[in-house]
Every structure is written in structure tokens, then in C-alpha cells.
Amino acid sequence: KAGVTQTPRYLIKTRGQQVTLSCSPISGHRSVSWYQQTPGQGLQFLFEYFSETQRNKGNFPGRFSGRQFSNSRSEMNVSTLELGDSALYLCASSPNRQGDGYTFGSGTRLTVV
Amino acid sequence: KNEVEQSPQNLTAQEGEFITINCSYSVGISALHWLQQHPGGGIVSLFMLSSGKKKHGRLIATINIQEKHSSLHITASHPRDSAVYICAVSSNTGNQFYFGTGTSLTVIP
Numbered sequence: 001k002a003g004v005t006q007t008p009r010y011l012i013k014t015r016g017q018q019v020t021l022s023c024s025p026i027s028g029h030r031s032v033s034w035y036q037q038t039p040g041q042g043l044q045f046l047f048e049y050f051s052e053t054q055r056n057k058g059n060f061p062g063r064f065s066g067r068q069f070s071n072s073r074s075e076m077n078v079s080t081l082e083l084g085d086s087a088l089y090l091c092a093s094s095p096n097r098q099g100d101g102y103t104f105g106s107g108t109r110l111t112v113v
Numbered sequence: 114k115n116e117v118e119q120s121p122q123n124l125t126a127q128e129g130e131f132i133t134i135n136c137s138y139s140v141g142i143s144a145l146h147w148l149q150q151h152p153g154g155g156i157v158s159l160f161m162l163s164s165g166k167k168k169h170g171r172l173i174a175t176i177n178i179q180e181k182h183s184s185l186h187i188t189a190s191h192p193r194d195s196a197v198y199i200c201a202v203s204s205n206t207g208n209q210f211y212f213g214t215g216t217s218l219t220v221i222p
Contacts, residue, residue: 033210037154043199043212056209088154102146104156 002026004093004105012111018079021108025072025093029103032074034066037088037107046089049074081112116140119200119213126220132187134216136200139181147174147185148199150215156199159185190220 005024013019025032033056034046045058049068066076072093078085090107118137126132138145147159160167160174162183167174171190176183187194200213 035210042214043201045210045212058209090154090156092156092158102158102161104148104158107154107156109154 004091004103006089006091006105006108008108009106010109010111012113013081015081015083015112017081018077019081019110021076021089021091021110023074023076023091023093023105025074025091026103029093029095030072031094031096032068032072033092033094033102034074034076035090035092036060037090038084038086043090046076078110083112086110086112115214116211117200117202117213119198119216121216122214123217124219126190126218128191128220128222130190130220132190132194132218132220134185134198134200134218136183136185136213137181138183138200138202138211140202140211141205142202143205144203145176145183146201146203147183148201150197150199152196159198187218190218192220192222195219 007022031050033048035043037043046060047054047066048056052068063079068074088107088109090104092102092104094102116139120135144161144163146161149157149159162174162176171188173186197215197217199215202211
């Protein structure tokens, strides 16, 4: 069965722009969570969606937002991009909220110039 | 102080050696995860543990809930095991995730 698909794989944006990243979970998975990975901070939790509702949010500014659609696909949006937003953005899907069987996507590498 | 601490930060081993990576955490958890990340970014979830021990091939993961400690063991290490291994915990207060900084493993042929 298909894995977690993230698009695009690579993205270059200019400071001040906004960006939308997409994550398609494994079929049947209802939980999608997003993470940011930078060399300085490591992996950090952004937010989790379950059944179209944001269930949890990490310590990120309001410029970072997301949503989940009825087919469980999720999008993450970052507005007013800053240089420090350059990172690998990963999403993971799980069948439920108990965290069983997390599967990660390959990530979107965002570079802000 | 980080909620999740891993050691060692870097590890170099000869092929065939037995490897242990340690993880300590300070929060109440619903589960602990061991993740593997190869160069290029892709992350694979190796184990999810809430108690005891799990084995998958040459990989073994153990957790001691009372001591808030987990270990990941690799038996008969191989160069293809070279990767960053990350310990993560999901808290028992709202499904928040905390990550260790990772252990970079290099296995030399």
C-alpha cells in the first residue's frame, strides 16, 4: 500500500512569502502530525490533526497553521516566511490518536532566501 | 533541560559489533518511539514501546517505565545500519511529542 506522500519534495521561497505544504496519509489513517527539523533545534512537533480537527499544537508562532480535509489529507501553511523557517518539514500518519504505527513521509525541504 | 536525552551523540563501530543507544526522559509518557533517519531525510519508525521489550530482526528495544529509560540495541551491526537514531516520546497529557537530539551511528566495514 502507498506510504505517506509529501509534496513538494523541495521548495525555495523568498523571505516574506507564504508557503503551503501537502501531506497525503496512508489510506485509512486519520491522524496526521507535522514536524520541523533544523540542524540547530532538531525535530520539533508542530501540530496534530485528527478527523479534521487540530488536537494538539507545539510551541510555534501563529504564522504556522494547518488543516485537514475530510479525506484525511493535510496541508501546512507558513505565512510571512523568515530565513529561520528553512527546514525539513515532515509529516506522519497514524491510524488513530494512540500513536499506533506512525509512518513518516520523506519530507519537504524548504529553503527561504 | 530537554525532556528527552540521548547518549551517545555520536557512535562509530566496526561491522559485527553490538551497539547500544540510550534514551532517558523526564515526562509522563503514553509511548516511546525509536526512529531511524538516513542521509537525505527519510524517517522510519522502528519501534513503539509502552512497556517491556520488542525485537525486530537484529534490532531490540527495551523500556523501563519506572526508571524512565529506554535502550535500542543492534546486534551484528552492518554498514547499512549507519544512520541517525532518534528517541521520541508521546506525552500522556495531550499527545505532545518530544524528541531527543539523535545518535549518529557509523558502522565501518
